[in-house]
Amino acid sequence: MSETQRYSKRTEHVTGSAIRELFKLTAKPGVISFGGGNPSPAALPDDIVSDISRELVATNGKVLLQYGMTEGLPSLREALVPYIDQEFKFKTDVNSILPVTGSTQAFNLLLDAYTDPGDVILTENPTFLGATQAMRLHELQVVPVESDDEGLRMDALEEAIIKHHPRMLYTIPTFQNPTGVTLPLERRKKIAQLAEKYNVLVAEDDPYHSLRYTGQSLPCIKSFDQAGNVAFMGSFSKVISPGLRVGFLACDDPRLMRKCVICKQSDDLHTANLNQAIVEAYLRRGLLAPHVAATCQRYGAQMNCMLEALERMDGVQKFTRPEGGLFIFAWLREGVNATDQLMKAVDKGVAYVPGTYFYPDGGHDNTLRLNFSNADIPTIQRGMALLAEALKA
Amino acid sequence: MSETQRYSKRTEHVTGSAIRELFKLTAKPGVISFGGGNPSPAALPDDIVSDISRELVATNGKVLLQYGMTEGLPSLREALVPYIDQEFKFKTDVNSILPVTGSTQAFNLLLDAYTDPGDVILTENPTFLGATQAMRLHELQVVPVESDDEGLRMDALEEAIIKHHPRMLYTIPTFQNPTGVTLPLERRKKIAQLAEKYNVLVAEDDPYHSLRYTGQSLPCIKSFDQAGNVAFMGSFSKVISPGLRVGFLACDDPRLMRKCVICKQSDDLHTANLNQAIVEAYLRRGLLAPHVAATCQRYGAQMNCMLEALERMDGVQKFTRPEGGLFIFAWLREGVNATDQLMKAVDKGVAYVPGTYFYPDGGHDNTLRLNFSNADIPTIQRGMALLAEALKA
Numbered sequence: 001m002s003e004t005q006r007y008s009k010r011t012e013h014v015t016g017s018a019i020r021e022l023f024k025l026t027a028k029p030g031v032i033s034f035g036g037g038n039p040s041p042a043a044l045p046d047d048i049v050s051d052i053s054r055e056l057v058a059t060n061g062k063v064l065l066q067y068g069m070t071e072g073l074p075s076l077r078e079a080l081v082p083y084i085d086q087e088f089k090f091k092t093d094v095n096s097i098l099p100v101t102g103s104t105q106a107f108n109l110l111l112d113a114y115t116d117p118g119d120v121i122l123t124e125n126p127t128f129l130g131a132t133q134a135m136r137l138h139e140l141q142v143v144p145v146e147s148d149d150e151g152l153r154m155d156a157l158e159e160a161i162i163k164h165h166p167r168m169l170y171t172i173p174t175f176q177n178p179t180g181v182t183l184p185l186e187r188r189k190k191i192a193q194l195a196e197k198y199n200v201l202v203a204e205d206d207p208y209h210s211l212r213y214t215g216q217s218l219p220c221i222k223s224f225d226q227a228g229n230v231a232f233m234g235s236f237s238k239v240i241s242p243g244l245r246v247g248f249l250a251c252d253d254p255r256l257m258r259k260c261v262i263c264k265q266s267d268d269l270h271t272a273n274l275n276q277a278i279v280e281a282y283l284r285r286g287l288l289a290p291h292v293a294a295t296c297q298r299y300g301a302q303m304n305c306m307l308e309a310l311e312r313m314d315g316v317q318k319f320t321r322p323e324g325g326l327f328i329f330a331w332l333r334e335g336v337n338a339t340d341q342l343m344k345a346v347d348k349g350v351a352y353v354p355g356t357y358f359y360p361d362g363g364h365d366n367t368l369r370l371n372f373s374n375a376d377i378p379t380i381q382r383g384m385a386l387l388a389e390a391l392k393a
Numbered sequence: 394m395s396e397t398q399r400y401s402k403r404t405e406h407v408t409g410s411a412i413r414e415l416f417k418l419t420a421k422p423g424v425i426s427f428g429g430g431n432p433s434p435a436a437l438p439d440d441i442v443s444d445i446s447r448e449l450v451a452t453n454g455k456v457l458l459q460y461g462m463t464e465g466l467p468s469l470r471e472a473l474v475p476y477i478d479q480e481f482k483f484k485t486d487v488n489s490i491l492p493v494t495g496s497t498q499a500f501n502l503l504l505d506a507y508t509d510p511g512d513v514i515l516t517e518n519p520t521f522l523g524a525t526q527a528m529r530l531h532e533l534q535v536v537p538v539e540s541d542d543e544g545l546r547m548d549a550l551e552e553a554i555i556k557h558h559p560r561m562l563y564t565i566p567t568f569q570n571p572t573g574v575t576l577p578l579e580r581r582k583k584i585a586q587l588a589e590k591y592n593v594l595v596a597e598d599d600p601y602h603s604l605r606y607t608g609q610s611l612p613c614i615k616s617f618d619q620a621g622n623v624a625f626m627g628s629f630s631k632v633i634s635p636g637l638r639v640g641f642l643a644c645d646d647p648r649l650m651r652k653c654v655i656c657k658q659s660d661d662l663h664t665a666n667l668n669q670a671i672v673e674a675y676l677r678r679g680l681l682a683p684h685v686a687a688t689c690q691r692y693g694a695q696m697n698c699m700l701e702a703l704e705r706m707d708g709v710q711k712f713t714r715p716e717g718g719l720f721i722f723a724w725l726r727e728g729v730n731a732t733d734q735l736m737k738a739v740d741k742g743v744a745y746v747p748g749t750y751f752y753p754d755g756g757h758d759n760t761l762r763l764n765f766s767n768a769d770i771p772t773i774q775r776g777m778a779l780l781a782e783a784l785k786a
Contacts, residue, residue, distance in 0.1 A: 005592075005646070005649075007506060007648065007649065007652055008507055008508055008652070009509050010505065010509075011506055011652045011655060014655055016651070016654065016655045036460070037460075041455045041459070044455055044458040045458070046450055046454025046455055046457075047451070047454075049454060049458060050446075050447050050448075050450035050451040050454060051447070053443075053446035053447055053450055053667070054443050054446055057443035057446055058439065058443040061437060061439020061442060061443060062437055062439055063636075064439075064636050065437040065438070065442060065634035065635075065636040065637065066431060066432070066434070066634075066635060067429070067430075067431055067635045067636065068636055101494055101638075101665075102661050102662055104659065104661055105660060105661045108660055108661075112401060112403065112404070113400060113401055113404055114401055116402050130658065130659070130662070133658060133659055137655075137656060137659050199398075240458075242458075242460045243456075243457050243459050243460060243665060243666040243667065244458065244665055244666075244667065245661060253398070255398065255400065259404045261409065262404060262407055262408070262409045262526075262530075263404065263530060265523065265526060266501050266523070266527035266530050267497070267498060267661075268494040268498045268501075268638060268660075268661065269495055269523070269638070272494075272637055272638040272665055272668050274446070274636065274637065274667075274668070275668070
């Protein structure tokens with residue numbers, strides 16, 4: 001290929017996940033990382049998945065190793081109906097559920113099926129970087145909407161809808177990435193109303209929902225959706241295993257669902273059957289609830305440990321107090337640059353992600369995101385002490 | 394959503410795989426199907442995969458169940474280098490290999506990374522319907538190039554390149570789908586030369602390569618590629634299991650590879666680790682070669698059985714004599730419509746795919762594709778007898 005080789009326009013200005021690149025820099029031996037969004041190794045159920053895999057392939061291998069339907073394993077779709085009702089508080093049916101290869105794929109399919117280049121998509125500010133990258137690859141105009149301590153501001157959202165005529169709103173209402181903030185009930189209802197009023201599709205991304213350590217579980221936005229304007233994305237990455245790559249899309253518009261299926265045919269034909277069957281076994285055998293309960297106990301203690309360290313930390317102006325999820329978001333003093341500080345922190349032996357990357361328009365240089373799920377309590381204590389030192393230096 | 398709801402332009406004229414829809418019609422109890430491209434149940438190694446899955450998750454579950462790199466499991470990429478050298482006859486390195494979620498994904502990533510709407514892509518005529526659908530979802534102009542008994546005609550190819558300035562040529566040079574035809578050595582060399590001369594990217598799709606029942610294995614087009622103009626797609630669907638969804642992309646242009654990785658981040662983040670590790674175990678433990686040998690013996694006998702039946706069959710004007718793969722392509726008498734005949738055949742108890750679906754511009758109504766991998770010999774004998782009856786009726 002020549003030096004002046006042309007590639008696709010859609011990839012021209014997308015350089016890949018800055019976080020993933022940053023991880024390569026900070027992945028030095030011995031550095032404690034609060035940077036990723038990885039589950040704790042202790043929360044990955046290797047013993048159970050090992051046994052289940054053997055059994056499933058031994059008893060049903062001729063089906064699981066064969067081609068499957070793009071629409072997913074029928075028995076998993078059936079098992080998802082009562083699970084969704086119980087966990088996320090909305091009624092659905094097998095035809096409105098599409099198992100996908102991680103909820104990452106669900107969002108990509110929605111963008112494929114519903115948006116054209118140049119369309120406007122609204123997001124929280126800050127928001128999940130992976131989602132922003134998918135938007136840019138679809139050549140969308142990303143318009144962040146002002147958020148406060150409780151998430152998206154409803155006045156700002158309606159103003160943005162009227163001004164920009166967006167095709168879609170992307171939101172993570174529960175234990176948001178990167179802030180950890182949870183949208184209150186009234187705002188959830190309001191979003192469903194605004195979506196119907198202005199015919200905006202809401203892409204509701206709710207991967208952390210079950211990881212609640214305090215407070216009451218809230219029904220998702222989709223549970224208030226009367227007109228089929230909310231597409232819901234669920235994931236088993238945070239509650240079973242991210243390496244299995246299984247999530248689901250739930251959507252009441254049969255035409256949109258059909259288009260997602262068509263796009264999935266060209267994407268990966270279908271999600272691997274064994275992986276779907278492992279998730280199904282977790283749901284049908286009652287394995288998920290006790291595993292989530294144990295994981296919540298673990299992560300809740302780790303979160304509290306990190307919050308306590310933040311309370312004592314000089315140089316930290318403010319931080320969020322999530323009720324669940326994987327992340328705490330913090331503000332250093334005005335004028336302090338969290339990206340510059342990161343290199344000092346890595347020298348001390350600890351890493352995080354500068355918050356600026358999560359703001360579609362950049363800025364907010366004094367912010368950072370801390371993950372508390374991956375490291376155990378002694379490691380969090382050591383890491384936070386190192387961070388305190390780095391911030392003093 | 395309202396009745397007049399707008400969806401994405403890219404999905405406007407794509408209605409989904411006609412074959413997959415046809416299968417729903419022909420999937421009546423008791424109907425023998427020569428329609429799909431499924432491996433034989435007997436060739437799906439449920440016993441071995443069951444044991445390997447258990448062992449891999451038990452010994453390395455904390456890695457396999459965790460997030461992985463978009464670039465794939467490093468140990469699988471390492472194992473693919475000598476495998477590719479031995480099987481496909483080209484030298485590569487770990488950085489030029491990307492494990493993917495089935496080779497379906499490899500092609501989708503190439504289209505994402507390399508093409509823009511309106512670009513021209515050349516294909517064989519007929520060609521694989523799944524690939525054509527991916528092209529249409531990328532809003533490409535699909536230009537089929539005349540093919541003869543040995544595959545793509547080189548004069549027609551060069552003419553088409555000069556006339557249409559294509560971005561890409563999509564080709565299945567070995568045991569092509571749907572024809573079963575294999576491109577001779579000299580044409581393979583010529584394609585690599587033309588690709589360099591005119592700066593066309595060749596997407597070489599070679600999923601059936603190892604399923605050869607007679608004749609000598611040929612080096613792939615990529616083995617003659619001097620300038621990095623050939624991107625090679627391999628699959629483990631036909632030689633281990635399609636349900637696992639593991640394939641690979643091999644490509645020497647680091648910028649193109651990087652763009653494919655970026656697109657894959659938004660597609661599914663990474664291919665499921667356990668599934669990659671199962672394929673790696675097949676490669677490293679010498680399990681693949683004996684399994685492929687046994688599968689070739691099985692499929693070769695099934696192919697011969699089907700060819701013998703075709704020789705005796707009234708109403709069949711001509712058919713291909715593949716040296717491997719999964720498919721035979723046949724021509725009914727001029728004026729006979731294979732789609733009309735299909736409904737008669739299904740009434741008799743046998744199904745196939747009308748060939749017209751594989752021609753991007755349609756027509757060729759008297760053609761049909763027969764799969765011989767999925768049914769065993771007694772079933773093929775019965776099915777072909779039923780087909781002979783249906784063609785007489």
